Amino acid sequence: MGEFESSSLGRVTVYSIQGCPHCVQAKATLRALGVPVCDVDVGVHSELTAKLKELTGRSTVPQIFFNNIHVGGNEELQKLAPGELQRLVSLVKEEPLSGDALPLPEANPFELPGGETDGELKCERDEWADLVEDLKRAGVIGSQRKGLTVYKKSFTGMQLVDWLQKEKGMDRAAACSTGQALLQRKYMVSVRGSGQKDGCFGEGKETMDTLYRLLEDDFHSPLNGGQTAACSPIQASELSLLLRELILKLFSEHLSADGKSVDYKGMSVDPAFERYCELAIQLQRVELLSLSREEKLAFFINVYNALVIHGYLRLGAPTNMWQRYKFFNYVSYLIGGEVFTLQDIENGVLRGNRKGVAQLRKPFSKTDPRLQVALPDAEPLIHFALNCGAKGCPPIKTYTPQDIDSQLLTAAEAFLENDDACTVDSGKNEVRLSQIFKWYKADFGGTDEKLLKWVLDHMGDSPKKTSLQDVLSAGKTKVSFLPYDWSSNSAH
Numbered sequence: 001m002g003e004f005e006s007s008s009l010g011r012v013t014v015y016s017i018q019g020c021p022h023c024v025q026a027k028a029t030l031r032a033l034g035v036p037v038c039d040v041d042v043g044v045h046s047e048l049t050a051k052l053k054e055l056t057g058r059s060t061v062p063q064i065f066f067n068n069i070h071v072g073g074n075e076e077l078q079k080l081a082p083g084e085l086q087r088l089v090s091l092v093k094e095e096p097l098s099g100d101a102l103p104l105p106e107a108n109p110f111e112l113p114g115g116e117t118d119g120e121l122k123c124e125r126d127e128w129a130d131l132v133e134d135l136k137r138a139g140v141i142g143s144q145r146k147g148l149t150v151y152k153k154s155f156t157g158m159q160l161v162d163w164l165q166k167e168k169g170m171d172r173a174a175a176c177s178t179g180q181a182l183l184q185r186k187y188m189v190s191v192r193g194s195g196q197k198d199g200c201f202g203e204g205k206e207t208m209d210t211l212y213r214l215l216e217d218d219f220h221s222p223l224n225g226g227q228t229a230a231c232s233p234i235q236a237s238e239l240s241l242l243l244r245e246l247i248l249k250l251f252s253e254h255l256s257a258d259g260k261s262v263d264y265k266g267m268s269v270d271p272a273f274e275r276y277c278e279l280a281i282q283l284q285r286v287e288l289l290s291l292s293r294e295e296k297l298a299f300f301i302n303v304y305n306a307l308v309i310h311g312y313l314r315l316g317a318p319t320n321m322w323q324r325y326k327f328f329n330y331v332s333y334l335i336g337g338e339v340f341t342l343q344d345i346e347n348g349v350l351r352g353n354r355k356g357v358a359q360l361r362k363p364f365s366k367t368d369p370r371l372q373v374a375l376p377d378a379e380p381l382i383h384f385a386l387n388c389g390a391k392g393c394p395p396i397k398t399y400t401p402q403d404i405d406s407q408l409l410t411a412a413e414a415f416l417e418n419d420d421a422c423t424v425d426s427g428k429n430e431v432r433l434s435q436i437f438k439w440y441k442a443d444f445g446g447t448d449e450k451l452l453k454w455v456l457d458h459m460g461d462s463p464k465k466t467s468l469q470d471v472l473s474a475g476k477t478k479v480s481f482l483p484y485d486w487s488s489n490s491a492h
Contacts, residue, residue: 010067010092011036013102015052017043017397019248023062024259026074030064033085035092040104043397049410051103059414059460067097123282129230131168131178132187132214136228138163144211151191153217157201158208176203186285186337187228188212215284215337222334223310224280236286237295237401239279240302244398246276247306268313280310280333288336288373294401296349296375297408301385301399304345307333311342325358338370346386351378357439380443380454381408383436384415413460420482422455424467429477431455431468435484448479 016023164175179201311331347356348363
């Protein structure tokens with residue numbers, strides 16, 4: 001929260017959200033002007049968003065008021081003429097703000113509520129975790145040959161059963177039951193191509209000859225692999241909220257003062273990032289199959305957005321088309337016993353297993369177990385939750401199952417407010433749209449006519465919407481697509 005100067009009678013009110021570079025830049029500009037700033041986080045105080053939209057006609061943040069005068073967002077602030085800016089500064093310093101002019105939190109608006117999470121996790125150690133740790137130290141795990149192929153960090157069913165009998169004093173039936181429990185609880189998986197695939201650990205020869213790996217040793221190298229998820233499985237929605245909260249807090253603390261750059265190196269050595277990594281490990285054994293549509297949407301959107309930042313920290317932000325392709329196809333988490341890349345989450349789960357940009361086939365084959373997690377149909381609104389507009393962000397910090405549909409509609413409306421997402425040229429009878437609508441046109445109806453209707457239906461009331469209605473009424477509307485700025489905060 002900004003501090004108040006005793007010489008000022010009024011204030012500047014900024015409605016913002018954690019992790020929004022445009023908000024940071026706006027507040028840095030205001031601090032340089034020496035005006036008192038009241039920073040209201042609508043990610044925390046979501047009850048204010050409806051009133052804010054009523055006052056401004058906007059769904060994006062930041063929204064800036066000099067006393068009662070609405071200036072707009074960061075772009076409008078930066079474009080103010082020097083004379084007009086000085087007039088507004090003088091207004092704040094010389095005239096008081098009426099007490100009920102702007103919506104503020106009921107609690108003290110200059111302090112964060114005590115209920116905010118700091119990303120801490122209460123870990124109840126799982127009953128099988130100690131057994132797995134013993135197995136890792138026992139020398140059972142190693143390289144195994146099957147035909148011409150060598151499988152590293154693996155063990156046979158027989159080796160596991162022998163170890164349980166000799167070192168843990170179990171009889172054969174108990175050892176086989178333990179093997180089944182480790183499979184069911186996603187501590188280990190069968191190595192693909194080396195034996196049975198039905199997820200059963202029995203006493204027969206097939207099980208004894210099958211190769212297994214601990215889940216953490218999966219060769220796909222997910223960013224949260226390499227360690228055992230020793231906590232009892234955590235509810236998916238709770239875990240994704242914690243991850244998103246913690247990574248956003250980190251991101252905000254390492255944004256430059258002008259909001260234009262992120263100190264990823266400093267972020268990677270922050271002790272809070274180590275806590276984030278420990279939390280991400282718990283995704284390994286989270287339960288996915290029982291999630292509802294709303295829970296899947298909220299969970300995978302939060303995880304996707306967190307994984308992008310985690311990927312930047314480990315690998316750096318991609319700078320060309322080939323690097324972007326590799327980034328989205330290889331950066332991954334181990335979730336619920338399966339590896340999910342960014343591409344898998346977006347196109348496999350959230351788009352109902354549709355081909356992505358430059359993809360020759362669907363992410364999940366008919367026999368892929370991850371197909372069970374995919375939504376039945378593509379949800380077009382996810383494109384705006386996985387994407388932050390270049391000039392304003394949706395006022396949503398984390399997505400929640402109970403509010404997911406209204407949050408996604410808000411994100412779409414906020415996106416379409418920006419001129420780098422949609423512009424209307426009435427003179428030429430032309431509508432220019434973000435490349436996102438070109439890349440994923442099938443999600444929005446597949447034809448120009450259906451696409452434009454979708455855009456109109458999801459716009460907030462505004463002069464732009466009125467212009468679009470007029471252009472569509474005139475007929476023969478031309479659709480073109482705007483250049484996509486990969487260097488902005490909108491990497492998608």
